[in-house]
Amino acid sequence: MISYCLRRLALGLVMLVALSILIFILLRLAPGDPVDAYINPSVAISQEQMAAIRSRLGLDQPWPIQYLAWAKAALHGDLGYSIQYNGAEVLDLILQRIGPTILLMGTGIAIAIAIGIPTGVLSAVKRNSPSDFALSVTAFIGISSPAFLSALVGLYLFSVLLRWAPSGGMLTPGEPFSVLDLLHHLILPALLLSIGHTALIMRYMRASLLEVLHQDYVRTARAKGVRERWVIVKHALRNALLPVVTLIGSTMGIAIGGAIFTESVFNWPGMGLLMVNAVDARDYPVIMGATLFIGACVILVNLLTDLTYATIDPRIQVSG
Template sequence: MLSFIARRIGIGLIMLVALSVLVFILLRLAPGDPIDAYINPSVPLSMDELAALRERLGLNQPLPIQYFGWLSAALSGDFGYSTQRAGVAVLPLVIERIWPTVLLMAAGLFIAIIVGIAGGIVSAVRRNSALDVGFSVGAFIGISSPAFLTALVGLYLFSVQLRWAPSGGMLTPGAPFSIGDLLSHLILPACLLSIGHAALIMRYMRSSLLEVLNQDYVRTARAKGVKEFWVIIKHATRNALLPVVTLIGSTIGIAIGGAIFLESVFNWPGMGLLLVNAVNTRDYPVIMCATLIVGACVIAVNLLTDITYAAVDPRIQVG
């Protein structure tokens, strides 16, 4: 197990470097001059001043030298300063935005896992019933609904029309902090984020459990007189969870993309909103740092998923 973890960490570091190279190149290939992000358009600069600024920032160097200069600084924890926030270091700015995104994603995935697994079990046990058909239709609608459409419809329906939840932000401006206020802002975007993932988990859980219920050891447990509840929960569900565990790990990366839309729609002060604003303002240091942190989180989650998969099924061997 230790050698497996060490090897996966090494592969993850290589993937992070490849991701940083790709994002660095794409930012340099974007239309416009990178120097424009560092100057005030209302303050005209001479050609000599622009050349001096370009040299000071290292933008006059060849692209490989620029990248390795950035990489060497990043390895020491220096991701530079935001081009749109004077004197604000990038790393603390990005770290400050991590926990709101983690909170939103954790709440959304928690709801998706509970609803998806429970719905999949009920749908499989009550196969071809009206309840199964209803769950299947709802799952297909949830899978087919893009994140931005779900966010906009949910905001309009539950915040604008019904006024059941606040329309944006993480806390009420000017109000003292309280758990109730936080939950009132969190519940709607978390539920909307969970829709697509809950639907996908439900379909996988139903399919996997139906396959397991036809296995010999399940029929043997029933023949021995084991109550149906324990046959489903103890004997069938645990083995049916194996593909679902892998799916849950892979959906976290997808959830980041959905969180970007949700944070933009609900003005949630997390990584997604920060990235969108950084792209709009061409804040290159923030984009690079935020992208690497998101990539590192996805790689870490995939590693934990593999370890969990091996723990759930002792037959899985890692080496």
């Protein structure tokens, strides 16, 4: 297990380096000059002053040297300084915003698991029944609904028309902090974020359980007179959960993408809103630092997902 963890960590580091190179190249290939973000458009500036700013930022160096300088600083926890936030450290901005994003994503994924697994089991047990058909149609609708569309429709329906939930923010401005107020603001964006993941988990759970229910050991348990409920819960469910765990870990990047749209629509003060504002302001240090940080989190989650396999299914032997 230790050897496997070390190999996975090494692979994760390679992926992180590749991601950092890709981020750097894509931002350098983006239209426009990075120096423009540092200049007030209403103030005239000479070419000499432009060259001085470019030299101070190191943008007059070849790309490989620029990348190595940025990567070296990132290794020491220095992700640069924000342009739009008056020179605030990018790492501090990320640490301030990561909490709300984890809260939103964690709640959304928890809702998806809590709803998706039971409904997937019900759909498999009641195969080809009206309830299975209704759940399947609902799942296909959920899978086909983009995160931004679900967020916009949900905002209009539940906040504007029905006024059941706040239309944005994490807390009520001017009011003292309370858990109930936080939950009141959290529940709608978390539910909307969970729609696609709930549908995916339900379909994977259904397909996996149907496959397991046709295995020999399940038929043997039934032949021994074991109750159908215990056959499903004790013998089939644990083995059927493995693809679902794989799904949850592998779609973490999709969850982050959905969180970006959801945070933007609901003005949720997390990493998604930070990145959207950074792109709008062409705040290159924040874009690069936040993307690198999110990539590291996704790689870490995938590693933890791989290590969870052996816990759920002891038949799996951890190997290269």
